[in-house]
Amino acid sequence: MSEAETHLYQREGAYIPRVAAVHDLCGYGKCSLGVAIPVLSAAGCDVCPVPTGLFSSHTAFPGWYMHDTTEILADYLNAWKGIGVEIDAVYSGFLGAPEQVDRIRDLYAMYPNALRVVDPVMADHGKVYPTYTPELCDAMAELACGADVLTPNLTEAAIILGEPIGEDWGGTDISDEEARRLVDALIAKGAKHVVLKGIQRAGESCIRNFVGGADCETFEVHNEYLPYMLHGTGDLYASCLMAAVMAGRSLEEAVQFAGDFVHDAMLVSAEQPDFRDRGVSFEPLLGKVCELL
Numbered sequence: 001m002s003e004a005e006t007h008l009y010q011r012e013g014a015y016i017p018r019v020a021a022v023h024d025l026c027g028y029g030k031c032s033l034g035v036a037i038p039v040l041s042a043a044g045c046d047v048c049p050v051p052t053g054l055f056s057s058h059t060a061f062p063g064w065y066m067h068d069t070t071e072i073l074a075d076y077l078n079a080w081k082g083i084g085v086e087i088d089a090v091y092s093g094f095l096g097a098p099e100q101v102d103r104i105r106d107l108y109a110m111y112p113n114a115l116r117v118v119d120p121v122m123a124d125h126g127k128v129y130p131t132y133t134p135e136l137c138d139a140m141a142e143l144a145c146g147a148d149v150l151t152p153n154l155t156e157a158a159i160i161l162g163e164p165i166g167e168d169w170g171g172t173d174i175s176d177e178e179a180r181r182l183v184d185a186l187i188a189k190g191a192k193h194v195v196l197k198g199i200q201r202a203g204e205s206c207i208r209n210f211v212g213g214a215d216c217e218t219f220e221v222h223n224e225y226l227p228y229m230l231h232g233t234g235d236l237y238a239s240c241l242m243a244a245v246m247a248g249r250s251l252e253e254a255v256q257f258a259g260d261f262v263h264d265a266m267l268v269s270a271e272q273p274d275f276r277d278r279g280v281s282f283e284p285l286l287g288k289v290c291e292l293l
């Protein structure tokens with residue numbers, strides 16, 4: 001099957017799909033539920049949040065407060081069972097503790113036909129995020145291998161594959177062959193489709209994402225590389241990809257949409273005061289997500 005034919009979700013007429021969004025909520029700094037709820041809602045989805053933690057801001061700021069929600073989650077999901085909530089997709093991201101992976105497995109058991117999208121948020125630029133323990137990284141790696149769609153950056157791909165990070169991590173300047181090797185290795189570990197993000201080679205003016213799956217050939221999608229980094233681009237990319245998939249678009253259309261949207265939102269962001277702190281500003285562009293329908 002060619003990449004253009006890979007549809008992961010068939011949207012039926014006026015039906016509004018329901019997505020369980022298993023992410024943290026950050027008071028400041030655009031990421032996680034603060035991105036997933038508006039983006040998926042604009043794509044005509046009914047978003048049902050499962051908060052994995054409450055943060056004053058994301059953890060790249062020098063000071064932040066975190067409230068771990070792990071102990072409420074089993075009762076939270078049991079209450080869903082009690083009222084017969086139906087779910088069409090489970091979309092997970094930043095997690096607070098290894099036990100939260102068990103709660104995601106509970107969701108998979110409750111909704112065996114739901115699409116499983118895992119953004120394995122745990123690290124970037126060769127470094128694990130400060131709240132991530134080795135046990136949580138191992139649990140996330142296991143979860144990643146059962147995904148229908150997995151969206152790692154290069155550091156996360158290395159962690160999932162048990163390859164070196166830290167001082168030994170090679171950076172984002174990798175060859176096509178190396179990117180394809182990583183995608184194939186993640187598929188061999190069980191992920192059905194993989195979107196490997198953020199390949200940026202020295203001297204090149206584009207940023208590449210490699211996309212592959214058990215049922216399609218690996219292909220590459222690229223965008224102009226903007227010479228600054230903003231927090232939350234990974235979450236925005238995964239939410240836009242998810243929005244396009246749930247709107248019934250093919251995998252190829254979805255990765256193109258997500259890359260274009262993040263690029264355009266980064267341009268909008270650069271016009272804001274304090275934009276490097278503020279994170280990725282996507283709000284003025286939400287109309288483009290509505291057009292997916």
Ligand SMILES: Nc1ncnc2c1ncn2[C@@H]1O[C@H](COP(=O)(O)OP(=O)(O)O)[C@@H](O)[C@H]1O
Pocket residue numbers: 123124152153196197198199207208209223224225226227228229230232233234235237258259262263266
């Ligand atoms: N500087 C940039 N210029 C253009 N697009 C970008 C830039 N940074 C990120 N993106 C887009 O957003 C995607 C996800 O961002 P990235 O920062 O790699 O994710 P993560 O936060 O998970 O590390 C990239 O693969 C790319 O499509």
Ligand SMILES: Cc1ncc(COP(=O)(O)O)c(C=O)c1O
Pocket residue numbers: 024026031032055057058059060094121129230231232233234235236
């Ligand atoms: C609390 C929290 N949630 C989510 C993220 C994910 O951010 P990104 O989209 O840059 O991977 C981070 C990253 O620092 C974070 O600290």
